[in-house]
Structures are given as C-alpha cells and as structure tokens.
Amino acid sequence: MIEINGVCKNYSSSARIGPVNLQIPKGGITALVGPNGAGKSTLLTMAGRLLDPDAGTLTISGHDISRTRSKDLAKIVSILRQENHFVTRLTVRQLVGLGRFPHSGGRINRVDEEAITRAIDFFKLTELEGRYLDQLSGGQRQRAYVAMVLCQETDYILLDEPLNNLDMKHSVQMMKHLRKVADELGRTVVIVLHDINFAAHYADWICAMKDGQIVEFGTPEQILVDETLSRIFDTPVSCMRGPKGPIAVYY
Amino acid sequence: MKAQITARKTDPMPALTTLTRDRGSLFDWKLLLGFIGVSVLLVLSLFTGVFDISGGEAGWEMFNITRVPRTIALVLAGAAMAMSGLVMQLLTQNRFVEPTTTGTTEWAGLGLMTMMIVAPGAELMPRMIGAIGTAFVGTMIFFLFLRRVTLTSSLIVPIVGIMLGAVVGAVTTYLALATNSLQSMGIWFAGSFTTAIRGQYEALWIVAIVAVIVFVTADRFTVAGLGKDVATNVGLDYNRVVLLGTGLIAVATGVVTVVVGNLPFLGLIVPNVVSMVRGDDLRSNLPWVCLLGVAIVTVCDLVGRTIIAPFEIPVSLILGVVGSIVFISILLRSRRYA
C-alpha cells in the first residue's frame, strides 16, 4: 500500500497542501477527486517522487520514497503526468519500449519484446505500433503513453488526469482498460479524475481532497451522498441510483 | 477566451496587465515626486561635465551646444526605449521581451550598416530610414515566429529572440569585417550620448511623437496581446494593431540606434520594475515607465561621465552590466513562482 504521513507542500503564502495522512490500499483503482486547486495532482506527483515534499514521508510497499534509489523505485511505481514532450521519429512501439528501461537499461531482449507486445495489445494499439508519435491523435498518443507506463510492470501505477484530452468513447475505453489492469493484472492504479461519475463507476476507492486536505475517503457508495459531495465541490449535487451504480447530478 | 486561460494558467507571475476595478488616477502626488526627482537628475546632468560652463560667453554657448541637447537626448532616448519595451511586452504578454532580446536592435544595426555601405556619405535621415525599415522587418519576423508558439509566456521566447538577434548580428559583423569597419562599427553601435550635440540629436524628437501615440493606444496593445481571437471578438482589428505596434517599436528603435546607439536591457528592466512596484495597472504605469526610463539612462550617463573623468564610459557598457544583473535577479525571482 501507499502510506502518506504528514506530508506538506507550500507553494506560496496562500497555497499549501497538508499535512496529509492517507493510506491507499493495495489493489484496485483509487480515484483522487476534488475541486480545482485541491492539491490532487500535487499529492500524486509527490507520491511518484517527481516532486519533493516540504515535510512528511511517503512510503510505497514499505519503501521510503526519499531514501530509496530512483532506479529501484522505477520497478515499484510508475507515474504519468499530463503534458508530455515527445521527440520526433519515435514510433509507438519504441515509446512503449522505453518503459522497459528500468529493467533492461535500454537493451531490449526477448522478455522485453514480449512485455511490449502485451502492453500494446492490451491497449489496442496493435495497428498503430509502427506509426510515429506525431502522426497520432491526442487520444491515441495518450493511450501510447499509458501503455508505456504499463509496460514498466510496476505494482503501482499513478496517472494524473489521463482522460483530459479524450472524448467520451475513448475515456470509457481508457477506464475499461484500467479496470482490466487492476482486475486481470492485479496492479494498484491511483488516478486523478475530474469527473466524479467516472470515479464512481470505475474506482474501488474514492479519496476526496479540498483546499489541500483530505476530506473524505471511502467506497463510491459511501462518498456519493448529496451532502458530502455538495460540501466537497461547493455546489449543490444530488446523488441517485443510476442503471449501473451511483451517479451524481450537478447540472 | 482560450488564449487568456492559457496565459493565466501557465504564467508564473500575475498577468501583465489586468485592468483593475478602480483605475489609479493618472496624476497623483507620487507622480509629482517622481517628476521632481527626475528633474533633479536632469539638472545634475546639465551641470556635469569637463568644460566649465560658468565662465562667460563660451561657457553659455557650450551649455547650449552640448549640455542641453545631451540632457534632452537622455530624456527622449530613455523614454523611447522604455516605451518600446512596454509595447512589446503588451503585444506578446511575455515580460522578458524587448528590442534587445528580440533582435530588433540588431536588425536596426544591420540597416544602418547596409546604408553605410551603400551610401557612405549619406545624411542622418536616410540612415535612419534604413535602420527603421530593417527594424520593422525584423520585428515582424519575430511576431510571425511568436504566432507559432503555443506557450507565449515561457522563457523560450526571449531565448529564441536572442538567437535571432545573434544571427542578424553575425551578418552585420561580417559585413563590417568585409568593409574593414569592425572597430568603428563597434564604436557607434555602442550607445553613447557623447555625440548628442546640437545639430545631431534633433531627430530624437520623433520619439516624442511615438510616446504620445503609445499613451493613446496602449489599451489596444493589451487586448491584441491576448491573441487574435480575443481581439477580434471585441472588435479590434488585430493585424492593424500589431502593425501599428511594430511600426512604433521600429521607429523608436531605429531612431535611437542611429543617433545614440544600442541601449541594452532598458526596455526590459523598466516595465518590469515598474509593475513589480506598482502592480499592473497600465494606464497609470505609463508615465512611470517614461520617468524610470529617463532616470535610469540619466544615472548611467552621469556615472559614465564622472567615474573616469575627463574620459567617458559609454552608457551601453554601464547599462549592459547593470541591466544583466537586474535581468538575472528578475529571472531568479520568477523561479520561485514556477
């Protein structure tokens, strides 16, 4: 599991996060939700060691992030952020292949090739694997990046708003893929989501943040309550039982 | 308002010009203090120098031939470059942009060099027109490049602008090398007010017209800086505003480069310092930008005149050193917000 103890981060005199205490359970999908500026992305980024906290500790599977070598951490946790810079002449397959770097240092062998193929097939990128990244649409590129992260074969996968540039169909596809990752491959997926309904439908746990603090943690059934969501998002929300589970209506 | 959102989301510092709720009045007592302060500096400038002007007829004549024109030149050039910097920053919504970080002064230098080669005996006016022409072209190229940049509030913009300047500067240097005028080019390109004497500095008055136009049209530049879509949405002819801005910048830079030389970093420091101190109300910042521009140039010139009197250190050297330090401090401060 991921343990976050007393983590703080100060941006400026007005914006700070923490102290945050949280335990993200192993297995399944945990969604981080909350209004803008709540600190969800920052917390995720710190968990993925892309950012150093000002105070507190983060532990993943018993490894203290600040004390473990990044090389070793790369086999335990992988993280993907929103804006990704890509180079020219990189095909989808080569990009996904980069995900094997922590294991093979850039020299791809049979085992790596199989892992790459699995990851590409898993995300239905097979037909696109020979295309250059700049020839893909934003959504396809996003899938390729998530496939790269999957190819790293880490127990924990952290994704920062992966649905951002995806349309309805591809958002659903992505969440279904992630669901399979959690169910069939047994990984733990922690994902920052803007849409509470996606979180409600696909996540096992929802962690809500507001003003830099954790305000709620529980299953979708527990969180999707009128009063709770209205408090978190500062706007009237009514929750009801939809055809496939609880949904929130806030329009 | 996509452009606006982009600018806000990624700009680490508050937006350059948000029109505040209650606009600061244009004239207030602090401005008056500022005026007085600058006037004191100018009087100092009038009375600093090697020649003893208190000695009768010759003294008075010298006063009129060198001191007064020099001081007027300081005022005009300082205001001109500061305003040019401001206009560029408004049009690009990027606080590190100004004629010396976008290649404009190098383009002006190229025009000047070309005119010297093509028409060696030419008077001031044709040389100025050449410089203005190339400065205009150069600034347009820079703005064209800027349209392709999605993240205008990044530091990449001045980096590339400076590289652009380096290309143009290299061309000018090689032209100078070929015509064996490298050292003299270095001399008149380095900004110095030594040559601002009666009969040679009058062209700078053109800059006064530029300043007035900027005062009147500043708001339009702000809107244009938010992007073509935003501007068109409020009924502004984007292209015309950009052309106007470019023209003003080119004229100011061209004139100052020909008459005085290169005044590095002035257009960068002044608007930034003013908005750091006073916030971002454009209307009431304008006179301060002018005043501070004049003040800085005058102080640097005074230092240059007195430190190794009777010899002079050109203003561009002092500005270059001081300007680099100030620019770097601004950059380092901006890191904290990144």
Place this chain on the structure above:
Amino acid sequence: MLEVQPGPAITDVPVNRQHTASGAFATDRDRHRCWIVVGALVALGLALAFGLLAWGNPLPFGSPGFWRIAQMRATSLIVIAIVVTCQAVATIAFQSATNNRIITPSIMGFEALYIATQTAAVFFLGVTGVVVLKGVPQFALQLLIMVLFAMLLYGWLLSGKYGNLQVMLLVGIVLGGGLGSVSGFMQRLLTPSEFDVLTARLFGSISKAEVEYLPLALPLCIAAAGLLWVRSRRLNVVAMGRDVTTNLGLNHRREIMIVLFLVSVLMAVSTALIGPMTFLGFLVATLAYQFAGTHDHRFIFPVAVLTGFVTLTGAYFVLKNIFYAQGAVSIIIEAIGGATFLVVLLRKGKL
C-alpha cells in the same frame, strides 16, 4: 438500454500486426536507409579529404615535397574533424538535454566568455604580450576558464529547490550579453593594430589553428564525445523530458549535469581552437535528424559527425579550388546555418 459489446478477447491476434521493432529503427527499411546514408557520407568524406590533400598540390605526386604539403593540409583536416565532432555532438546532446531543437550551446555564453578573455588579454598585455603568451598552457587555461564558468552556472542554477533549466539558459545568455558589453568597451580602447590582432583571434579560421594545441584538443574531443556516445541510451530517455526520465528511474538532474559538463568541454575545445562558430552545430544537427531516420542517439551522433565533416570539407574544397575564396568558409557556413535556423524557426509547428 444499450448493450456494449465487449472488445475482442486478448488472445485474438489481429491480422494486421506490423512487424515493427522496438530498437533504434522501427523497420528494416529505416535501418538499411541509415546505413546507406552512413556509407555515402563516409565515401564522400574520404573523397573530399583526399581531394583537399591532393588537389592543387603544386608538386608532382609522390615527391617528398608533395607529401610535406599534404602533411600540412592533413593537419587542417584533423582540425576540421575535431571542430565538427565537438560542434555536432555538443549541439545534439544539448538540444536533447534541454528538450529544445531551436537552440545551440554557443549561445550559452561560451563565445562571450572567449571573446572577453581574448579581449582582456590583448587589452592588458598588449600586442607583444599576447604574442609571447602562446602554446598549450594558454590553450589549457582558456579551456579551464570556460568549463569552470559553465559548471558554476549550471551548478548554481540547476541545484536547489528552484532548479530550472530554462532560467539557466536565459541567465547564461544574459551573462554572455553583459560580458559582451564589457568586451565591447575594452575593444574601443584598443589601438587599431591591437584590434587587428584581436580580430585575427576572434574570427579564427581552420588554417590559422595552432598545431601545438592538437595534442591536448584531440584526446579531449575524443574522450568527451565518446562518453556522450556511450551514454546514448540514457540520452534517449532524457530527451523525453523530466517527468518521463524520473519515472523510468534516472536521476534527471545528475544526467543533465553530466551532459552539460561534457557539452561545455566540447564547446570549449572547439572555441579555443578556431574561435566562435555559432551556427555550424545547429546546421549539422538539423541535417542529422533528417538523415538518421531514428531517435536513437547511438546513430544520430555518428551521422552528425559525418555530415558535418562532409559539409565543412566540401565547403572548403569548393571555396578553395573553385572560387579561390578560402577565407570565406566560416562566413558562408554561418550564413547557411543562420538561414537554416530562421527557416526551422518559422516552419516549426509548435514550441
């Protein structure tokens, strides 16, 4: 209510799987193309090298005089090779480390520093002093100053809480500008003869490079470029940006510092050897990205060095033997390089 059809089971093998590889080249065709390009470049390079050695050699082929002249020209060839390797490898590594292809390391202040130290030398020591101060120690001193400056700059600006690559770049550039002002001032105070001596050093050309520097320049160049080439796989990852690099387990800051150190060594060697050459590296890098057909630095580096060699020797050959304007080579290269920069700038889709 809509029933969503489940996608094909994971065991189905789609019919149209392209057999593309995960290594440096996506397809065999790309790899063959690259090798052909390398072969062509090597052949062209050898031909031009021989041409520069033998063409227009006034003495009869095979005579001892002939070989002596060829030996002098061979030194120029070595200098060209060194300069090209330094500029090409440094620029590509720099562009990958900064994730920016519209930039060149020369702008980081190396040139300004070189100009400043040279100007100061002439200013304070006079013509005679400078003539006396020659040889390897002077070269080594110049190198040391430039590399120290670079490492101080990088170390200060990349470390700590607020380490920021772009700020570092801009600070380097601005420092260069400040130094330029100081140099400009000193230059105006020089006598015309002193200024001429300075100009000769500032706009050095290949033929004026000092042979005595080579024993130091050559090993440094090979070592630094070699180290960068050996680290190509890491550079491939670094080129993807800070987040991906850290995610994959590399210490981004450490990698960048190492790359920048090696880049500064290469730039220092090239600048101290023949003076500033701002856009050669950029030109060669831009061409190499096109020719190599891959993102992998293991192949881009060699292709770039070969391309640069062919370009520079070709320029020399043409200008010397056809236009009799040997001195104009650096100007022409800079002009073409600068024009390439402008074109890339205006064409590039987004930054």
